[in-house]
Amino acid sequence: MSIRQDLYNYRKNKRRIKALCDQITFLETKASKMTMTYSQDIGGHSLTGQNRILENICKIVEIERRIKVSLNRVKRVDAFLARLKPYQRHIIVQCIVNHIPYQEVAKREKTSVKNIAKIIENEAK
Numbered sequence: 210m211s212i213r214q215d216l217y218n219y220r221k222n223k224r225r226i227k228a229l230c231d232q233i234t235f236l237e238t239k240a241s242k243m244t245m246t247y248s249q250d251i252g253g254h255s256l257t258g259q260n261r262i263l264e265n266i267c268k269i270v271e272i273e274r275r276i277k278v279s280l281n282r283v284k285r286v287d288a289f290l291a292r293l294k295p296y297q298r299h300i301i302v303q304c305i306v307n308h309i310p311y312q313e314v315a316k317r318e319k320t321s322v323k324n325i326a327k328i329i330e331n332e333a334k
Contacts, residue, residue, distance in 0.1 A: 212289055215282045216305040222279045229276045233269050240265040293332060300328045 215222075240262050286306075290298050303314045304325065311329075315322045 212285065213305065215286050216289070216301065217308075219283065219286050219306045222282050226276055226279050226283065229272050229279070233272050233276075236265045236269050236272070240269075297328055297332050300325060301332060304329055 290302070293301065300314065300318070303309045303317075304311055311322045311325045315325045318325070
């Protein structure tokens with residue numbers, strides 16, 4: 210993905226990370242609450258309790274991989290924004306990250322839409 214797409218999806222990625230962490234917490238709780246039934250404990254042939262625990266562990270590993278991808282994108286955007294001058298950062302955050310139209314930002318900043326577009330195009334290629 211380009212930095213512009215990462216900027217555009219920044220808030221979405223942060224929400225995704227939180228939701229995935231919540232899923233992991235749920236799966237960990239669910240896995241820790243699973244116990245063997247009496248019939249399985251005595252020598253039953255079923256391993257469904259263990260299979261469910263393994264399924265939850267596999268899901269957790271997959272979710273952690275997805276978190277890592279989203280976290281890398283968020284870190285990339287944070288690093289990009291950190292290297293900008295404060296005014297450039299403000300304009301890019303308002304227009305791309307917060308999805309505010311150029312016209313509205315230009316009106317707030319008392320500048321032209323052309324100037325806002327120039328700042329964004331020069332930095333967020």
